[in-house]
Amino acid sequence: MSNPQNQHGVRLGRRLGLIAVGAATACTLTACYPSTDDAAKDATSSAPQAPKKLRIGQPSPEQEISSYKKTAKFVFTPTKVVEGKPEDLDELDEPDKYAGQKVVWVFVNARHVGGDALKKPPQVMSDVNVETATGPGTKFILIGALSSTPKDCHLLNGVKELGTDDVWKKGEERNVCDPYLVPEKSTVDKVTYSQGYYKEPLKWAVK
Structure with a gap:
């Protein structure tokens, strides 16, 4: 004849076993492993973040540039902005086309830091x-x-220092400059660098 106490012990043991299994299942679904949202937050927090406030003379994070099926990484450092005068444009063939504007010159140091x-x-x-x-x-x-x-x-588009045979290798740098047009009575506040559609542009305060 079976012992009632043993049967009770078996039932109790099974109940405890089910509780243990339930706890383990709950553990796998909640606190014991991070959720995908938590993992995404960790990945985001560990990824290098671009500086929010840059000033002229401070380098950018690395940026990729491709040319003729090759890709290199560059660091950009705007070094200065030179603002011209409205009359600087009078010597052009169509000076009226640029009425109310002036030219500004942006100087950038570009350094090849990796890749092709x-x-x-x-x-x-x-x-x-x-x-x-x-x-x-x-x-x-x-x-x-x-x-x-x-x-x-x-x-970049006219001076022989950067001709078509120029080769940029890792560790080399160039000082380049390009012109931009702004309203004649305005002052340049920032130099910007676009990082594509999905990232905010980098911005350097000029003053």
Whole structure:
């Protein structure tokens, strides 16, 4: 004959076993393992974040640039902004086209820090722009140079220092400069660098 106490002990043991299994199942679904949201938050917090406040002279985080099926990483450091005068544009063929505007020159140090060597001049300034209190400036496509072009401005689109045979390798750097147009009565507040559609642009305060 079976012992009632043993049967009770078996039932109690099974009940405790079920409780233990239930607790283990709950553990696997909740606190014992992070949720996908928690994992995403951890991944985001561990990823390097771009500085929120940069000033002229401070380097950017690494940026990738591709040219002729090769990709390199660059660090950009805006070094200065030179603002011209409205009359600087009078020597152009259509000066009325630029009425109410002036040209500003943005100087950038671009340093190759990794990836492929690039044999053609990469468009290191294509994502650079300026901002004033009234909005962004306009890239000025200038063939050649104005008489007021700063002497130390090495244009990407016209100066032999950055010709088509120039090769950029890791560890090398170039000092480049490009012109932009802004309203003649405005002052440049920031230099910007676009990081594509999904990241906010980098911004350097000029003053």
